Amino acid sequence: xxIYLHALGFGLxxxxxxxxxxxxxTLQFGVTxxxxxxxxxxxxxxxxxxxxxxxxYGWNIWIALLVGAILTGVLAVIINLIVLQPFTKKGYPVLxxxxxxxGLSLILSNVLLATFGADFQRYTVPPDTQYNIGPFLxxxxxxxxxxxxxxxxxxxxxxxxxxKLGKAMRAMSDNPALARNCGIDxxxxxxFTWLLTxxxxxxxxxxxxxxxxxxxxxxxxxxxxxxxxxxILGGIGRPYGAMAGALVIGVVTEIAAIPLxxxxxxxxxxxxxxxxxxxxxxxxxxxxxxx
Amino acid sequence: xxxxxxYATTLLVFFFVNNILTWGxxxxxxxxxxxxxxxxxxxxxxxxxxxxxxxxxxxxxxGQTYVLGVSWPFPLTLLMGxxxxxxxxxxxxxxxxxxxxxxxxxxxxxxxxxITYDFVGNTTGLFNGWDGLGGVPSPxxxxxxxxxxxxxxxxxxxxxxVMLCMWWLxxxxxxxxYGRTLRAIREDQDVAESFGKNTFKYRMSAMIIGxxxxxxxxxxxxxxxTAINPSxxxxxxxxxxxxxxxxxxTGNNWGAALGALLVPVLFQEVTRFLPQVASNPDLIxxxxxxxxxxxxxxxxxxxxxxxxxxxxxxxYDLPLKRGGPAxxxxxxxxxxxxx
Numbered sequence: 206x207x208i209y210l211h212a213l214g215f216g217l218x219x220x221x222x223x224x225x226x227x228x229x230x231t232l233q234f235g236v237t238x239x240x241x242x243x244x245x246x247x248x249x250x251x252x253x254x255x256x257x258x259x260x261x262y263g264w265n266i267w268i269a270l271l272v273g274a275i276l277t278g279v280l281a282v283i284i285n286l287i288v289l290q291p292f293t294k295k296g297y298p299v300l301x302x303x304x305x306x307x308g309l310s311l312i313l314s315n316v317l318l319a320t321f322g323a324d325f326q327r328y329t330v331p332p333d334t335q336y337n338i339g340p341f342l343x344x345x346x347x348x349x350x351x352x353x354x355x356x357x358x359x360x361x362x363x364x365x366x367x368x369k370l371g372k373a374m375r376a377m378s379d380n381p382a383l384a385r386n387c388g389i390d391x392x393x394x395x396x397f398t399w400l401l402t403x404x405x406x407x408x409x410x411x412x413x414x415x416x417x418x419x420x421x422x423x424x425x426x427x428x429x430x431x432x433x434x435x436x437i438l439g440g441i442g443r444p445y446g447a448m449a450g451a452l453v454i455g456v457v458t459e460i461a462a463i464p465l466x467x468x469x470x471x472x473x474x475x476x477x478x479x480x481x482x483x484x485x486x487x488x489x490x491x492x493x494x495x496x
Numbered sequence: 497x498x499x500x501x502x503y504a505t506t507l508l509v510f511f512f513v514n515n516i517l518t519w520g521x522x523x524x525x526x527x528x529x530x531x532x533x534x535x536x537x538x539x540x541x542x543x544x545x546x547x548x549x550x551x552x553x554x555x556x557x558x559g560q561t562y563v564l565g566v567s568w569p570f571p572l573t574l575l576m577g578x579x580x581x582x583x584x585x586x587x588x589x590x591x592x593x594x595x596x597x598x599x600x601x602x603x604x605x606x607x608x609x610x611i612t613y614d615f616v617g618n619t620t621g622l623f624n625g626w627d628g629l630g631g632v633p634s635p636x637x638x639x640x641x642x643x644x645x646x647x648x649x650x651x652x653x654x655x656x657x658v659m660l661c662m663w664w665l666x667x668x669x670x671x672x673x674y675g676r677t678l679r680a681i682r683e684d685q686d687v688a689e690s691f692g693k694n695t696f697k698y699r700m701s702a703m704i705i706g707x708x709x710x711x712x713x714x715x716x717x718x719x720x721x722t723a724i725n726p727s728x729x730x731x732x733x734x735x736x737x738x739x740x741x742x743x744x745x746t747g748n749n750w751g752a753a754l755g756a757l758l759v760p761v762l763f764q765e766v767t768r769f770l771p772q773v774a775s776n777p778d779l780i781x782x783x784x785x786x787x788x789x790x791x792x793x794x795x796x797x798x799x800x801x802x803x804x805x806x807x808x809x810x811x812y813d814l815p816l817k818r819g820g821p822a823x824x825x826x827x828x829x830x831x832x833x834x835x
Contacts, residue, residue: 240599242533242606288793300529300598301796304738307533307602308796311735311789319782426731430607437603468618475611479591482600 207340212460214341220455221354222413226428227435227447228361229405235378235442236398237293239302243284244406244432246313249425251277251407252414253317259328266330266415267349274407281403282396284309290395310426317422325419350412357405358448365444374398378442431458431471434478440488449490453477498645505648507761509720512652512659513713514756518740519666519749520709525738526746526806527675528702529682530593531602534609535710535737538581540729542711543718544616546577547629550719558631560624570635574658574715581711582704589703593696609731617726628725635719655716662709666749669705678702679747732785736760739792745802754804759788 230244255273258264264272292305333344343351365371373394376384385391413428414420435454439446454474461473481489517539524530532538550573553565568576592604617626624630634647635654642650669675681688681695689695718724736759744755764784773779795802 240603242602292797297796297800300531301800303531303599303602304742305793305796307738308735308789308792311732312786312793315732315782315785315789319776319779319786322776323778427610430603430610433603433607437600441599468614471614472611475607478604478607482591482604486594486600 208463209460210340211342212463213456214338214343215347216456216459217341218343218347218350218416218455219459220452221351222409222416223432223435223455224354224448224451225357225405225412226409226432227439227451228358228444229402229409230432231436231439231442231444231447232374232405233398233402234436235444236374236395237289238381239299239306240441241402242303242306242429243310243313244402245425245427245429246310246317247277247281247403247406247425248410248413248428249314249317249420249422250280251410252420252425253321253326254407255411256326256328256414256420260326263329266328266346269328270408270411273411274404277407277410278400278402278404281399281406285396285399290392314422314426321422323421325421327419328415330415346415350416353408353412357408361444370394370397430478431474434474434481437478437486438481438488439490443488443490446488446490450488501645502648505652507765508652509655509716510765511757511761512655513717513720514737514740514760515659515753516662516709516713516716517737517760518744518752518756519662520706520713521737521741522706522746522749522752523666523669523702523709524706525741526748526752527669527678527682528699529598530699530703530706531598532605532703532706533602533731533734534605534612535706536729536731536734537609537612538585538707538710539714539717539733540616540724540726541584541612542577542581542714543724544577544623544629544714545580545711546573546715547632547718547724548623549573549576550632550635551629560627560629560631561621562624562629563622570654570719573635574712574719577715577718578708578711581714582708585704585707586700589700593699593703609734613726613729626726628723628728629718630723630725632718632722634722651720655720658712658716662712663749666709670749674698732781732788735785735788735792736764739788739795742792742800742802743795745804745806747806748804751802751804751806755802759791763788 226244226248229247230241233244234240251273253273254276255266255269258272259266259269288305288309289302292302297305330346333346335342335344336348338348363371365375373384373389374397376387376389377391377394381391384394410425414424417424431454435450436447437450438453439448439450454477457477458470458473462470465473517535520538521532521535524532524535548562548564549566549568550570551562551565552567554560554562588604588608592601616623619625634651636650669678677688677693677698680691681693681698685695688698714724740755740759741752742755743758744753745751767780767784767787770780
């Protein structure tokens with residue numbers, strides 16, 4: 206029984222990581238209206254940026270985390286300005302945008318492979334101590350990961366509900382043409398969304414790498430469908446749905462790892478994705494999806 | 497001399513296999529507008545299934561563990577590979593094709609890709625796990641008492657016959673009412689639906705046929721190179737086929753064939769002779785993938801229809817005006833004849 210409670214604790218950590226990554230994906234989808242298949246590579250880039258700051262320049266991991274997230278945000282804006290925005294401006298249909306982002310994912314992951322090789326990398330972190338918190342057994346950094354996720358989610362809530370920028374993002378997500386006619390600078394909002402998405406994805410990448418302790422150029426791309434599972438479970442384009450979806454997927458995959466073996470734990474996320482698509486494709490929390 | 501002959505035959509077989517692959521993807525994307533980002537998975541499944549139908553029972557001597565092992569004769573094994581891929585294509589289609597949005601299809605294929613890759617690798621009893629299958633006997637090799645070099649030409653002939661069958665089928669699809677319906681669905685699903693077409697059924701059949709093509713291509717490949725393991729079917733390989741199709745031209749089989757010649761055969765073969773970098777053995781393959789991805793995006797930007805574009809279908813004016821069908825003008829008639 207205790208082992209399941211411990212798994213629940215690890216599930217909360219995975220859910221925190223997943224929440225950062227899937228809220229990022231779903232916010233960007235809401236504003237741009239196409240799915241970014243290079244989202245996993247943003248996570249990987251975040252992990253490598255932080256690794257450079259941490260291992261090469263010897264910075265503390267938590268400062269490196271912030272550096273990684275900011276640089277990933279900038280990278281996402283650059284990718285949007287150079288590649289994605291020209292395509293959307295030329296009026297390419299969504300079908301082609303998906304192929305473009307698919308191509309981007311190949312380019313990005315192989316740039317990392319060419320630069321750093323396929324070796325597994327780790328962060329230089331002081332030895333972690335474990336704490337018994339209620340029934341859970343968590344390390345200090347795992348507690349910080351949960352803390353980061355909670356603070357970020359509260360921050361997003363404030364941004365989306367109480368700031369002009371957040372309201373503009375929601376307006377664009379509902380109806381881009383109407384938002385533009387109301388005088389919203391949609392290009393600026395789109396670029397800000399990419400900055401935010403990159404920042405959150407970068408955060409998620411670093412804490413994911415910290416949690417599984419080693420990473421290589423393919424690790425973000427392999428995690429992408431788990432993010433998709435959380436996003437679709439909560440209803441695509443809905444930030445609060447993505448948070449809830451992340452909680453469910455995170456806990457279920459960690460608990461499923463006990464009877465199944467951890468080699469197959471992601472299959473549980475896949476099973477949920479399939480069930481949702483078959484029976485409730487608009488997501489379990491949405492009354493009426495964008496799909 | 498022998499090595500040049502061997503190289504030439506290898507290139508020919510690769511070209512034939514890639515032709516079949518690109519036609520399969522063309523049926524899915526070019527005609528039906530289905531995004532399959534795990535296309536190479538279906539090739540791999542075809543290869544594995546063909547392999548386990550060809551190999552004798554796993555006896556522990558070769559150190560491999562796999563299912564079946566029934567030593568079936570050649571054309572049957574290939575067919576089983578194609579059918580297995582088609583069956584998995586059906587399952588994936590059942591999950592994803594009911595949704596109107598193309599994103600969902602693409603998301604499901606990405607997930608299926610990662611899951612299948614890990615599952616085949618981790619489940620050693622299925623297709624020998626990460627080590628993969630090896631020593632698959634080439635078809636009919638024991639029937640001919642000829643040299644290894646001469647047998648290569650026999651295989652080229654076999655693969656060529658298979659390719660021609662697939663070409664014939666692809667051309668049939670291109671010019672049939674079925675192909676026109678697929679194009680109509682690709683252009684506007686709602687309009688096709690309102691004309692009484694069961695779009696789900698049509699898209700599903702395109703998915704299945706495309707996967708069947710991939711399975712046949714995979715089967716041919718394993719019969720030729722006699723081995724396959726998971727490193728041979730990564731996401732990068734899916735990209736090569738996608739880039740080939742988009743460069744050559746979607747929606748027609750000539751374009752797909754040209755793409756198969758340019759990207760998987762010409763580009764991949766020429767860059768194969770680049771020297772290895774000792775300090776980073778992944779550098780050259782990674783740079784090749786970066787170039788393939790950049791090519792894909794560049795082609796989409798400058799020439800989304802590809803080198804050989806899909807033929808524009810022209811029709812005479814509908815006989816709605818009084819006096820029956822309007823006679824085409826001279827230029828229109830010439831265009832119709834030329835197009």
